[in-house]
Amino acid sequence: TQLLEQSPQFLSIQEGENLTVYCNSSSVFSSLQWYRQEPGEGPVLLVTVVTGGEVKKLKRLTFQFGDARKDSSLHITAAQPGDTGLYLCAGDNNDMRFGAGTRLTVKP
């Protein structure tokens, strides 16, 4: 079983729609990161959240860290085809552990 469970595993939406993906665990993390990965490339960091309840915004992306620092969500407003990719969360629990990811496809 994964330390971090991400849902949904796959998501296919139309351009302009909103979406939320989730990253859940029973463990507490000192920090949690979200990465985006495109085919044939390594993951690239989007954001790091550290404080329970913290909300960070990156243009149309909103990240939230749960109050208990066990879970996180990523909300995308008005999705665009350029948002297509694999979204991975990673938690710092002495070493970095990744979830299996949510594969997002945004159709034009």
Added chain:
Amino acid sequence: NAGVTQTPKFQVLKTGQSMTLQCAQDMNHEYMSWYRQDPGMGLRLIHYSVGAGITDQGEVPNGYNVSRSTTEDFPLRLLSAAPSQTSVYFCASSYSTRGYEQYFGPGTRLTVT
């Protein structure tokens, strides 16, 4: 800066063969790590290093060895390749493990037949 570089990009091995995946970074990062990525499994940590001369096991270390003789280089050795080691391997580096951004290399796609 080149960032994190990995070689080779692709590799095919036969069962039982050994090889070394190379990883180098030019950002003077202390923390380096190796992950494997399999469909539906995400990235799983194989080994990591918090500095030259120091290595430790991650989640899936069996069948792999690492060493860290310099800050820049962190090679991953497959001792006797098995089909279960068919995967995409990523090397990453960061200033520290505590909440710092990890910079990933482009990956090595390994097939063991």
